[in-house]
Amino acid sequence: xxxxxxxxxxxxxxxxxxxxxxxxxxxxxxxxxxxxxxxxxxxxxxxxxxxxxxxxxxxxxxxxxxxxxxxxxxxxxxxxxxxxxxxxxxxxxxxxxxxxxxxxxxxxxxxxxxxxxxxxxxxxxxxxxxxxxxxxxxxxxxxxxxxxxxxxxxxxxxxxxxxxxxxxxxxxxxxxxxxxxxxxxxxxxxxxxxxxxxxxxxxxxxxxxxxxxxxxxxxxxxxxxxxxxxxxxxxxxxxxxxxxxxxxxxxxxxxxxxxxxxxxxxxxxxxxxxxxxxxxxxxxxxxxxxxxxxxxxxxxxxxxxxxxxxxxxxxxxxxxxxxxxxxxxxxxxxxxxxxxxxxxxxxxxxxxxxxxxxxxxxxxxxxxxxxxxxxxxxxxxxxxxxxxx
Numbered sequence: 001x002x003x004x005x006x007x008x009x010x011x012x013x014x015x016x017x018x019x020x021x022x023x024x025x026x027x028x029x030x031x032x033x034x035x036x037x038x039x040x041x042x043x044x045x046x047x048x049x050x051x052x053x054x055x056x057x058x059x060x061x062x063x064x065x066x067x068x069x070x071x072x073x074x075x076x077x078x079x080x081x082x083x084x085x086x087x088x089x090x091x092x093x094x095x096x097x098x099x100x101x102x103x104x105x106x107x108x109x110x111x112x113x114x115x116x117x118x119x120x121x122x123x124x125x126x127x128x129x130x131x132x133x134x135x136x137x138x139x140x141x142x143x144x145x146x147x148x149x150x151x152x153x154x155x156x157x158x159x160x161x162x163x164x165x166x167x168x169x170x171x172x173x174x175x176x177x178x179x180x181x182x183x184x185x186x187x188x189x190x191x192x193x194x195x196x197x198x199x200x201x202x203x204x205x206x207x208x209x210x211x212x213x214x215x216x217x218x219x220x221x222x223x224x225x226x227x228x229x230x231x232x233x234x235x236x237x238x239x240x241x242x243x244x245x246x247x248x249x250x251x252x253x254x255x256x257x258x259x260x261x262x263x264x265x266x267x268x269x270x271x272x273x274x275x276x277x278x279x280x281x282x283x284x285x286x287x288x289x290x291x292x293x294x295x296x297x298x299x300x301x302x303x304x305x306x307x308x309x310x311x312x313x314x315x316x317x318x319x320x321x322x323x324x325x326x327x328x329x330x331x332x333x334x335x336x337x338x339x340x341x342x343x344x345x346x347x348x349x350x351x352x353x354x355x356x357x358x359x360x361x362x363x364x365x366x367x368x369x370x371x372x373x374x375x376x377x378x379x380x381x382x383x384x385x386x387x388x389x
Contacts, residue, residue, distance in 0.1 A: 061316050061331055063344050063363065063386045070105035071379040073098070076366045077185065078127035078142070079354045079383075083134055087356075087364065087383070090141065092123035092371065097139070097166065100383060110156065111166030116143045121200075122178055125149075125185025130223065131193050138223075139166070142187045142197060149176035149183050151197060151225065172225030173237065177202035177215035182245040182262075186309070191255040194228045195221050196239070198246030198259060205282035208242050216243045216281060218259060218273055232276035242279040242293065248310030250317060250357075252332060260307035260319050261296075268305040269296035270319065272335055298330055298341055308368070309354035314361050314388045320352035322368060327352055327386075349384065350374050362387050 069087075078090035087100040088110070095116030098107045116124045122144030130138040130153070138153045152169035172195075176184070182200030190196050201208045201216035208216025211233065220228045220239035227237050248260030257273040267286025271279055271294065280293040287295045300307075306323035319328040326346040331338045345352070353368035363386040369376040 061314065061329055061342075062389050063318075063327065063329070064389060065345070065384050066362075066387045067385045068105075068379070069102065069364070069383040069385050070100050070107055071382045073107075073366075073370070073381040073383070075123070075371045076368070076381050076383070077123070077125050077353060078187075079356050079364060079366060080127040080129045080139065081356060081358075081364075082129060085359070088127055088129070088139060089366075089383070090124045090127045092125060093118045095124045095143070097124075097127070097141075105383075109163045111154070111163060113141050113143055113152070113154065113166070113169060115145050115169070117146050118144070120180035120183075122149070122180070122183045125183065126187040126197070128187045128189055128195065131189050140172075140187055140195065141169070142185050144178050144183055147178070148174055149178045149185070149199070149202075150174040151176075151187060151195075153223075172223070173197075173214075173219070173221060175214055177204060177207055177213065179203035182216075184246050186247050186249050188249045189223075190220075190257065191251055192228075193223075195223055195225075196249055196257070197221075198243070198249055198261075200245035200262075201243075201281070205244070208244060208281045209278075209283070211236070211238055211241060214238070216245075217241050218243065218246055218249070218257075220275075230275070239275055240273050240277045240279060242277075242281050242283075244281040244285075247308040248319060250310040250312045252312045252317070253315070254334065256335065258297075258310060258312070258317055260310045262306060263299075263302055265302065267296070267299040268302055268307050270298040270307075270310075270317065270330060271296050297335070298337060300324070300328070300341070304343075308352070309356070309366075311355040311357040311363060313357045313363055316388075318355050318357075318363060318388075320355045320365065322351045322353065322373075325350055325352065327355065327365065349382070350376075350380070358385075 075093040077092040080088045085102045096112045124143045126142040128140040137156045140153050151173045152171045155167035179202035184199035186198040197219040207213040218240045219237040221237045245262040261269045277294045286299045304324045305321045307319050309320040317330040326343040329342045351368040351374045354366040356364040365384045367381045369380040
């Protein structure tokens with residue numbers, strides 16, 4: 001369906017309601033339907049919601065690519081940082097995990113997650129390292145099987161030969177709806193040492209409003225998969241709901257949780273997550289101003305974003321865009337942006353999937369051109385080291 005130009009706040013709300021009649025894949029390729037071009041203006045210079053123009057973005061907070069850490073990765077998705085700085089990188093389509101040395105970019109396979117079923121947007125997705133990795137040696141993986149999406153933990157043993165360093169998976173959570181599209185997949189440990197997961201609706205949009213379903217949610221659980229203390233529902237891992245497809249999770253300096261989310265045909269979203277919040281899908285998309293639903297803090301047309309990874313560094317959120325082929329910066333003052341979003345690296349490296357903050361305030365950034373939707377070059381896919389200035 002054709003996107004409608006957002007001229008007034010009322011028109012925007014109406015467009016969001018009409019948009020739920022169709023559905024598309026995460027970034028405008030074969031799935032449930034194509035995402036068509038939009039005539040809405042870029043939020044790089046002014047807000048996308050039709051609100052008055054935001055003040056110009058300050059000069060500070062730019063990024064510079066200082067090195068290519070490694071190249072020729074196959075369908076990289078999740079990235080987790082080990083103590084000491086080396087990276088674990090998940091290959092969505094092969095189900096394998098590689099270790100990448102930050103010293104020289106050398107790649108070594110550590111093992112394969114059994115039971116991974118690739119297809120569409122499914123496969124081996126997010127990775128996270130236990131906050132107690134130094135003692136428990138546990139790596140967490142979010143992946144698609146023949147029946148669902150699930151989260152498992154695997155023990156990592158460096159004493160074993162390359163390719164055999166991952167133990168058998170111990171499933172901590174199962175039953176997350178799967179689909180050809182909208183599998184979510186990002187996992188991360190929060191400042192509270194609880195495990196968070198962003199899920200998708202699996203192409204079944206009504207699941208997002210169903211609190212009994214794990215689809216279209218942000219989940220919060222203990223490291224062994226039980227509902228975390230303080231969740232909105234005492235016996236539920238559901239932390240927030242009404243999401244379409246969450247693939248970015250990050251905490252700011254105030255330990256507030258933010259999430260990036262794929263919209264349908266109109267608006268992609270950056271949301272400030274509050275426990276028990278209803279973020280609208282499939283009733284609303286983008287800023288609608290409707291009672292009972294939480295509006296996004298920022299929004300983008302789907303051609304400008306199709307966001308996946310999210311990280312916080314030096315006062316700003318950094319959001320990787322797939323279809324948009326750029327890295328968005330959103331500078332914050334507490335819970336509010338202090339300037340309009342600004343795009344970097346636009347079209348320079350193709351599709352961008354995962355962004356991870358480093359201990360010194362920089363970023364790791366992965367490309368995503370070998371996932372069947374990009375146009376890979378001879379060095380794709382790559383991990384880039386970014387300096388934040």
